[in-house]
Structure formats: structure tokens, C-alpha cells
Amino acid sequence: MKKKVLKYVVGLVLAIACLAASQANAITINAANSVDDFYLSGRLTDEDGYEELCVGEYVYAEAGVYYKDGSLVDPYSYEYISDYVMSEALFEVMGTGDLYYYSSYDTPGAYDAVWFSGSIPQEAFGKYVYYVLGAYVQDGSDTQTVIGDIRSRDPITSFAGTDNLTFCDNGDGKTVSLYSIWKCDKANIPSKVTIGNKVYKVTGVANNALEYKNITSLTIPSTVTSIGKEAFADASKLKTITINSTLKKVGENAFSGINKKATIKIKASKENYDKIVKLIKKAGAPKTVTFKRITK
Incomplete structure (x- = not known):
């Protein structure tokens, strides 16, 4: 070479x-x-x-x-x-x-x-x-x-389904991760996206994904299993987070600096709910955040 x-x-x-x-x-x-x-x-x-x-x-x-x-x-x-x-x-x-x-x-x-x-x-x-x-x-x-x-600093990303979310290739030809969230107050991450003529499953959130710090609401789909380092850090207006996923990995400081009165709703079994809460707290979520388990 x-x-x-x-x-x-x-x-x-x-x-x-x-x-x-x-x-x-x-x-x-x-x-x-x-x-x-x-x-x-x-x-x-x-x-x-x-x-x-x-x-x-x-x-x-x-x-x-x-x-x-x-x-x-x-x-x-x-x-x-x-x-x-x-x-x-x-x-x-x-x-x-x-x-x-x-x-x-x-x-x-x-x-x-x-x-x-x-x-x-x-x-x-x-x-x-x-x-x-x-x-x-x-x-x-x-x-x-x-x-x-x-x-280029990183591999090329793509907007998919919205002008506010970009996605990056995970390298397996089947899945992508949310790479960045741009100017939108409410972000609803999809479970799958079409890029070109191909449909990809959304399985992760990249490090430092949040470019727009004024976001107020965020929904994470059931397909996402990992969230990167400082993914939503310093989003001081982020008050509502809904997680429909069985998260297995949450990066360091991923939730550090979100709104102190934020409510995080988690759709999961009791066992998985406790595991996810522990991951989010370890990832820097303020101690004053409220956690709620939802079943529907």
C-alpha cells in the first residue's frame, strides 16, 4: 500500500x-x-x-x-x-x-x-x-x-427520513447508528431508515450525537441497544426522554447535564428496567431526575 x-x-x-x-x-x-x-x-x-x-x-x-x-x-x-x-x-x-x-x-x-x-x-x-x-x-x-x-474526519453520514437526524454506517451492511441530532426541539429516533435503496436497522447512538443542545424531548426506539459517550451531554432543556429499548451499553457521561427535573420513561420488564436505570445513573444523569417504568 x-x-x-x-x-x-x-x-x-x-x-x-x-x-x-x-x-x-x-x-x-x-x-x-x-x-x-x-x-x-x-x-x-x-x-x-x-x-x-x-x-x-x-x-x-x-x-x-x-x-x-x-x-x-x-x-x-x-x-x-x-x-x-x-x-x-x-x-x-x-x-x-x-x-x-x-x-x-x-x-x-x-x-x-x-x-x-x-x-x-x-x-x-x-x-x-x-x-x-x-x-x-x-x-x-x-x-x-x-x-x-x-x-474527511469520519466516514460519510446521511440524512434519512428527516432533515434533523443523520446516520452512520455500522460496517455490517445491515445496521446504522444515529450520528447527530440537528436543529429540532423534539427528536423521535426511528427504528429503521432507508438510505439509497437500502433499509437499515437503527441499533445505536454515536458519541456526542447531540449537536443541538436546546432539544426538549427525545424518544429512543426498541432497536437501539447502545448509546455512546456524552451522546446527550449538556442538553439542559431536555426534560422528557422515552426509552423503548433494552439498553445494554450506555457510554460515560451520556446523560450528564440534562435537565435536573427531567423525566425518563422506560418501557421494559422490571428486571431490565432496574438495569437500565442503573446504566443511566452511572452515565451522569442528575440525581434529581425522575424514572418511570411504562408497560404500554
Whole structure:
């Protein structure tokens, strides 16, 4: 894998060097050292600056050039290579002019890479998205070319059934977890969702799922068996929680900071009810919260 990545980077650098040399007043490229002295690093976001990327969104990049020791190169010492030049170079090396690709691997240069342009396609759900970026770096009397594949922080999520809930792939091809709750006062997590043409069972809630802290009501379906760390933390207005599930795992501080007068209704047998209450209390629920067992 590493050899393939190195070959891809060196080939892309050489292609850019050839393109640059063919242009009037082109700068000289020292390709031999281009992958040794510097590296590109950054993050991908949506148009609002959030690092959670969903199917159908356009991708934006924030990046910088760094020395190998991790220190930032003076921004006045480099300039980013234009998308046009990068696109031409990619076509020379990879046979595609697209600057984005998705892959199931969390490191660049994977064999399953699928290149695309425009918004994130449905097929990228559950995979990582990469953006190929380049920069010319002035290094003493030489100008070096640095190429980097900037990766999405997490695998691609998808909105499903509502504009306020996103879901992430659990990796088994059958189930998903609630990934984030956006601007809604009352969230009713569904037991199943359709993403693309496929129906998935909702079995979990991810870490830090609650993006909108002003939520007042939450319903968790019977299919959910696990809740991640700090999933609903600091939701000080969250007063009504209904759990229709036999929870088996609740992450640290998942209920920390919810409303002190909250009522948590749990549909379960007496034995399971006691177990779930214990899990929720251990996960940081205020001592003043009221628990109620419901049977219907």
C-alpha cells in the first residue's frame, strides 16, 4: 500500500512539473525532494464549516504546509496549486481529472478509490472522502512541489427520513447508528431508515450525537441497544426522554447535564428496567431526575 501511495505522489509531482514547465514564466520544480521535506495537512468541511460530511453536500478544504517536524511553514513561503493544474496532472497520472475520491480505507492511495466531482455521491455513504491538494513551496533557492490527500474526519453520514437526524454506517451492511441530532426541539429516533435503496436497522447512538443542545424531548426506539459517550451531554432543556429499548451499553457521561427535573420513561420488564436505570445513573444523569417504568 505504501509503495502505491509513493508512486502515485511522485507521479503526480512529475506530471505537475511537466505542466508547469510548459507554461510561460513557470517556476522550477525540484521534484526529487518533493515528498521528503514537507507535507500538507488540513481538514474537510461542509459549507458551514462542520466536519461531519453528509451525502449530497459539497466539500471544502482548509489546509496548511508543514515541515516534517510538525511545525507550520510560513504561509508566505508557499502557494496552492490551482485546481486546473491539479486536475490536468491527475489526468496524466490517474486517467481522471476529478480531485475528490471516496474509499473504505482511512489512509490514502487505496485500491478501491472512486473518483468524483461535485457533491458527495450516495455511494460514498460509510466511506471516507479525500481531496487531492498541492502546493509550491519556496525552499531557499529551490521551489518544491508538495502533494497531499486531505481526508474527511469520519466516514460519510446521511440524512434519512428527516432533515434533523443523520446516520452512520455500522460496517455490517445491515445496521446504522444515529450520528447527530440537528436543529429540532423534539427528536423521535426511528427504528429503521432507508438510505439509497437500502433499509437499515437503527441499533445505536454515536458519541456526542447531540449537536443541538436546546432539544426538549427525545424518544429512543426498541432497536437501539447502545448509546455512546456524552451522546446527550449538556442538553439542559431536555426534560422528557422515552426509552423503548433494552439498553445494554450506555457510554460515560451520556446523560450528564440534562435537565435536573427531567423525566425518563422506560418501557421494559422490571428486571431490565432496574438495569437500565442503573446504566443511566452511572452515565451522569442528575440525581434529581425522575424514572418511570411504562408497560404500554
